Amino acid sequence: MNRFLIFENEKLCPNIYEVKDPSRLEHLKTILKLGVGDMLKVALVGQGIGKAYIKDLSGDSLTLLVESIEAKNQAPYDLIIGLSRPPTIKKILEHATTLGVGSFDFFKADLSEKSYLDSKIFEQEKLEKYLCCGISQAAIYHQLPKVELHQKILNDWKNREQKFILSPGSTRTFLDVQLDFSKRITLAIGPERGWTTTEVETFKQMGFIAIGISSAILRVETATFSSLGQLELLRTK
Numbered sequence: 001m002n003r004f005l006i007f008e009n010e011k012l013c014p015n016i017y018e019v020k021d022p023s024r025l026e027h028l029k030t031i032l033k034l035g036v037g038d039m040l041k042v043a044l045v046g047q048g049i050g051k052a053y054i055k056d057l058s059g060d061s062l063t064l065l066v067e068s069i070e071a072k073n074q075a076p077y078d079l080i081i082g083l084s085r086p087p088t089i090k091k092i093l094e095h096a097t098t099l100g101v102g103s104f105d106f107f108k109a110d111l112s113e114k115s116y117l118d119s120k121i122f123e124q125e126k127l128e129k130y131l132c133c134g135i136s137q138a139a140i141y142h143q144l145p146k147v148e149l150h151q152k153i154l155n156d157w158k159n160r161e162q163k164f165i166l167s168p169g170s171t172r173t174f175l176d177v178q179l180d181f182s183k184r185i186t187l188a189i190g191p192e193r194g195w196t197t198t199e200v201e202t203f204k205q206m207g208f209i210a211i212g213i214s215s216a217i218l219r220v221e222t223a224t225f226s227s228l229g230q231l232e233l234l235r236t237k
Helices: 022-032 086-098 114-118 124-138 155-159 197-205 220-236
Strands: 004-006 011-013 016-019 039-044 048-057 062-070 077-082 101-107 146-150 162-166 185-189 209-211
Touching: 004 022, 004 124, 022 062, 039 062, 077 086, 077 220, 086 101, 086 124, 086 220, 162 197, 185 220, 197 209
Parallel strands: 004 039, 077 101, 077 185, 101 146, 162 185, 162 209
Antiparallel strands: 011 016, 016 062, 039 048, 048 062
């Protein structure tokens, strides 16, 4: 937890927040080992990042005086992902959020198991847990990503500005395309059993550019993190 998360509904009055969540309190006491008067890096979810001071700390509550909150660092990437096993989705939700993903569109790909649409991992409470872990780890983002489920590929995705589909057969890499990091970038990533030829052609017809990121066949989560890592390297060079 590189930034302590606080929420608007924990606000008592201007600049004063009270946290009663046991897991965050436990982390503050046993891992961060902070006490009254100490400064804490915070992310006010949906509002911005900044710092706060511990005003009061008891067994079941924490009172913070928030000194400054600045809204910045919008997550620059969007993911379209063929539904995969829940443990894989869990990793992607958390760690891709850390790497700057602002929205996830999961869909039932041709080779996805239909039952994945009903996975409990998409229940709101579980989703928020993984997404919160992601932005807390990143320490530079504050907005929880949007997560949507779809039965099929959406035609509306053709309207995305910069869009790429990861394809093991492609010899084109991110170095071979003109990237504009002032605009959002969308990546389409197949499910565990991969894309069908029809799906790849459908995405290409919608204007998605096929990109290869490795000569090896990668797991879904590995492909996700590798592609985002490559983009981050190019964005910050």
